[in-house]
Amino acid sequence: xxxxxxxxxxxxxxxxxxxxxxxxxxxxxxxxxxxxxxxxxxxxxxxxxxxxxxxxxxxxxxxxxxxxxxxxxxxxxxxxxxxxxxxxxxxxxxxxxxxxxxxxxxxxxxxxxxxxxxxxxxxxxxxxxxxxxxxxxxxxxxxxxxxxxxxxxxxxxxxxxxxxxxxxxxxxxxxxxxxxxxxxxxxxxxxxxxx
Amino acid sequence: xxxxxxxxxxxxxxxxxxxxxxxxxxxxxxxxxxxxxxxxxxxxxxxxxxxxxxxxxxxxxxxxxxxxxxxxxxxxxxxxxxxxxxxxxxxxxxxxxxxxxxxxxxxxxxxxxxxxxxxxxxxxxxxxxxxxxxxxxxxxxxxxxxxxxxxxxxxxxxxxxxxxxxxxxxxxxxxxxxxxxxxxxxxxxxxxxxx
DNA sequence: ACAGACTATCTATCAAGATAGTTATTGGCA
DNA sequence: TGCCAATAACTATCTTGATAGATAGTCTGT
Numbered sequence: 001x002x003x004x005x006x007x008x009x010x011x012x013x014x015x016x017x018x019x020x021x022x023x024x025x026x027x028x029x030x031x032x033x034x035x036x037x038x039x040x041x042x043x044x045x046x047x048x049x050x051x052x053x054x055x056x057x058x059x060x061x062x063x064x065x066x067x068x069x070x071x072x073x074x075x076x077x078x079x080x081x082x083x084x085x086x087x088x089x090x091x092x093x094x095x096x097x098x099x100x101x102x103x104x105x106x107x108x109x110x111x112x113x114x115x116x117x118x119x120x121x122x123x124x125x126x127x128x129x130x131x132x133x134x135x136x137x138x139x140x141x142x143x144x145x146x147x148x149x150x151x152x153x154x155x156x157x158x159x160x161x162x163x164x165x166x167x168x169x170x171x172x173x174x175x176x177x178x179x180x181x182x183x184x185x186x187x188x189x190x191x192x193x194x195x
Numbered sequence: 196x197x198x199x200x201x202x203x204x205x206x207x208x209x210x211x212x213x214x215x216x217x218x219x220x221x222x223x224x225x226x227x228x229x230x231x232x233x234x235x236x237x238x239x240x241x242x243x244x245x246x247x248x249x250x251x252x253x254x255x256x257x258x259x260x261x262x263x264x265x266x267x268x269x270x271x272x273x274x275x276x277x278x279x280x281x282x283x284x285x286x287x288x289x290x291x292x293x294x295x296x297x298x299x300x301x302x303x304x305x306x307x308x309x310x311x312x313x314x315x316x317x318x319x320x321x322x323x324x325x326x327x328x329x330x331x332x333x334x335x336x337x338x339x340x341x342x343x344x345x346x347x348x349x350x351x352x353x354x355x356x357x358x359x360x361x362x363x364x365x366x367x368x369x370x371x372x373x374x375x376x377x378x379x380x381x382x383x384x385x386x387x388x389x390x
Numbered sequence: 391a392c393a394g395a396c397t398a399t400c401t402a403t404c405a406a407g408a409t410a411g412t413t414a415t416t417g418g419c420a
Numbered sequence: 421t422g423c424c425a426a427t428a429a430c431t432a433t434c435t436t437g438a439t440a441g442a443t444a445g446t447c448t449g450t
Binding site for chain 3: 430431443
């Protein structure tokens with residue numbers, strides 16, 4: 001159900017087409033929520049049917065046309081309600097840690113390789129998130145600027161701070177994964193040496 | 196697909212029935228992988244059909260019977276192969292951080308409540324994981340002792356170390372979430388005060 | 391003898407997510 | 421003018437996961 005709210009979040013800034021939304025899922029919100037277009041288009045239609053969005057067919061060139069979705073009052077209310085309701089925590093499901101618990105089954109080389117891949121993956125994530133923080137701090141984030149333009153000036157600092165807070169949390173998470181995997185390599189090495 | 200490998204991991208220690216396995220998902224492995232029995236029973240049957248497990252009907256009381264599954268050589272090989280193959284990282288999907296990015300939409304009280312719930316949830320997790328570490332360190336973990344009994348003595352330290360390493364990673368993750376939410380509360384308070 | 395908790399298994403349905411396509415138009419550039 | 425990348429949208433299938441129940445036998449204690 002979070003896809004629905006991720007879409008409402010984006011459309012709360014400005015109306016967008018399904019295509020534009022699916023692009024967003026590859027950049028901005030994409031860092032906290034990802035979805036392919038094959039999930040987005042049907043969900044948008046469902047949301048329109050539920051009255052959360054209003055779709056408008058707009059022409060695109062001589063023959064082409066596209067549907068731009070605008071959030072309705074009901075949509076805004078639904079989003080606000082979701083924001084005010086507690087989050088349900090679903091059970092842990094963490095393949096990386098599941099595998100780590102049985103690392104003695106892997107060859108030392110493969111185990112090391114997986115730890116390095118873990119480090120590489122989270123290093124990339126951390127880099128992208130740090131870049132986001134930089135954009136937010138320097139006022140060069142397009143989405144944020146659009147959002148701020150539609151909001152009273154006194155809320156600007158608060159809105160920006162929450163975004164930075166979010167990405168800082170993600171950076172910290174990535175850092176923990178990196179540190180953990182580094183310890184993993186040390187551990188693997190220590191047992192590989194004294195064979 | 197990880198459910199399959201979580202089951203193989205458990206059955207690599209000793210044969211178990213579907214019921215026993217589903218109990219395990221509520222305790223030991225349950226902390227890194229959870230699944231309801233309605234997923235476990237069909238998966239076990241599929242795995243038997245695929246030759247990874249061998250099921251044996253064993254009587255239980257006068258009329259009752261249960262199926263105990265034992266890992267086959269093909270099952271062991273499949274598990275080892277999974278352990279040696281790199282993990283695919285799926286895209287981020289993190290409702291807590293998604294919500295945090297739009298925290299200005301929530302009432303300060305609700306926002307604070309969610310941060311407190313986040314802290315409470317991860318504090319519970321951290322406690323359980325720390326307890327697991329304690330069990331592993333003091334040799335009081337039943338599953339680990341069974342596994343060690345079936346393994347050459349020289350591997351004992353390594354096997355135990357990997358388990359502890361896993362849970363230490365989980366504890367660190369939980370700690371980061373707790374610290375993050377604490378910062379969140381500070382942030383919310385700072386904006387709520389100067390209204 | 392019966393209640394009640396626990397063991398054991400199975401089914402059905404639904405939502406969510408992953409994967410891999412198909413179709414068609416636009417707009418820039420060589 | 422023709423090619424190609426980008427825009428725009430849709431469809432189908434499959435797997436996974438979530439939720440709620442149905443069924444039946446066992447074991448312990450009163």
